[in-house]
Amino acid sequence: MRELTRAEEQVMQVLWKIKKGFVKEILEHFDEPKPAYNTVSTIVRILQDKGFVTHKAYGRTHEYYPVVSKNEYSKTHLSTFVNDYFSNSFEKMVSFFAKEKSISVKEMEEIMKIMESEVKKQKMKR
Amino acid sequence: MRELTRAEEQVMQVLWKIKKGFVKEILEHFDEPKPAYNTVSTIVRILQDKGFVTHKAYGRTHEYYPVVSKNEYSKTHLSTFVNDYFSNSFEKMVSFFAKEKSISVKEMEEIMKIMESEVKKQKMKR
DNA sequence: AATATACAACGAATAAATTAGTTATGCAAC
DNA sequence: GTTGCATAACTAATTTATTCGTTGTATATT
Numbered sequence: 001m002r003e004l005t006r007a008e009e010q011v012m013q014v015l016w017k018i019k020k021g022f023v024k025e026i027l028e029h030f031d032e033p034k035p036a037y038n039t040v041s042t043i044v045r046i047l048q049d050k051g052f053v054t055h056k057a058y059g060r061t062h063e064y065y066p067v068v069s070k071n072e073y074s075k076t077h078l079s080t081f082v083n084d085y086f087s088n089s090f091e092k093m094v095s096f097f098a099k100e101k102s103i104s105v106k107e108m109e110e111i112m113k114i115m116e117s118e119v120k121k122q123k124m125k126r
Numbered sequence: 127m128r129e130l131t132r133a134e135e136q137v138m139q140v141l142w143k144i145k146k147g148f149v150k151e152i153l154e155h156f157d158e159p160k161p162a163y164n165t166v167s168t169i170v171r172i173l174q175d176k177g178f179v180t181h182k183a184y185g186r187t188h189e190y191y192p193v194v195s196k197n198e199y200s201k202t203h204l205s206t207f208v209n210d211y212f213s214n215s216f217e218k219m220v221s222f223f224a225k226e227k228s229i230s231v232k233e234m235e236e237i238m239k240i241m242e243s244e245v246k247k248q249k250m251k252r
Numbered sequence: 253a254a255t256a257t258a259c260a261a262c263g264a265a266t267a268a269a270t271t272a273g274t275t276a277t278g279c280a281a282c
Numbered sequence: 283g284t285t286g287c288a289t290a291a292c293t294a295a296t297t298t299a300t301t302c303g304t305t306g307t308a309t310a311t312t
Binding site for chain 4: 149150163164167168171186187
Binding site: 079090123 | 139201234236
């Protein structure tokens, strides 16, 4: 999967949020100072070329949709990160943040709960 | 903390790996096709301006050191990511990957172990 | 039908990042 | 001291990304 540039990512974030939208609508979700209409229009067309977005035409106007979901993108994005910074070990990454106390006890307990049920689920399968 | 561009990040990865080095040494750690000496030299000086690197001068040659550690940088980097893609919830992020089965049972068990001991440690403090 | 409006498409202008050539300086070898 | 080499500093060239004005066309409005 190709990477998103900063400007492209901003547009994708809006599209992921609103699910679908015309350029005008995407623009509305930008904070001030909003970019020009044409700026967003260009970026959205680049995103289409890159395969992140598609559109449905209503006459002459286009309604844009994400093709790559936020989950899909975040998956590859984080994989790269874990690979580059934690020699591809998710465990190392989580441990690091657990030890760094960037995770609260409450969060850790939640995570453990979910993992327990996942582990159970996995083991059931055998 | 400023962000690293792709080229800058590559140089930092080398510096983090080798701890310190002259431009020549950094260059050696690049895969083929290696960039030109001057390219690395320029990037390292940009990194210095940005505050990621410092140097010790031996006469006319400079030995460069990371000032920002890989851990520090990965911390802010991941925070941004978790913020943008998981509405700032580390838990949501980890759960997502646990459910997506990108984490093996063994890894999950390891993570749980570490979290348990961290939770214990935290609770002791009160 | 003429005019106004809205929009996509195009492309030009600018900015940022990357790459590497050129230059100047110090040091070593002779 | 002169020559050659290594290196930092500077700068130019190139590439990539960003921004937005301009244009043309379709549709709506009168």
